[in-house]
Amino acid sequence: MISIDDFAKIEVKVGLVTNVADQEGSEKLIKLKVDFGEDDKRTIFTAVRTLGYTPDYFLNKKWLFVTNLEPKKIMGEESQGMILAVDGDDKPVFVAPVEEVAIGAKLR
Numbered sequence: 001m002i003s004i005d006d007f008a009k010i011e012v013k014v015g016l017v018t019n020v021a022d023q024e025g026s027e028k029l030i031k032l033k034v035d036f037g038e039d040d041k042r043t044i045f046t047a048v049r050t051l052g053y054t055p056d057y058f059l060n061k062k063w064l065f066v067t068n069l070e071p072k073k074i075m076g077e078e079s080q081g082m083i084l085a086v087d088g089d090d091k092p093v094f095v096a097p098v099e100e101v102a103i104g105a106k107l108r
Contacts, residue, residue, distance in 0.1 A: 011067045012064055012067070014036075015036045015081075015104075018059075019033035020056075023075060027049060031045055036065075064107070065084065
């Protein structure tokens with residue numbers, strides 16, 4: 001169990017995927033370019049190609065991302081966040097807002 005104070009440390013924002021590509025040299029990785037508004041654009045990797053996801057699935061859509069994780073070097077590039085997903089029957093299901101919200105909107 002964690003306290004509400006611990007949970008409040010996690011920053012979750014709505015991001016718009018503006019560019020996406022299979023990561024060259026990897027069978028699993030997809031590289032997302034994500035816009036969080038106010039000049040906050042980031043690269044975020046997700047390892048779901050072998051699960052049937054393609055770049056087109058993510059492109060021009062809004063998703064929820066954890067944005068205050070320490071960056072991680074992946075294949076020589078920095079991943080600057082994490083896209084959120086829940087367990088589906090046979091693969092992850094990515095989390096997106098069901099109503100229109102601004103990019104950069106924070107989970108509260």
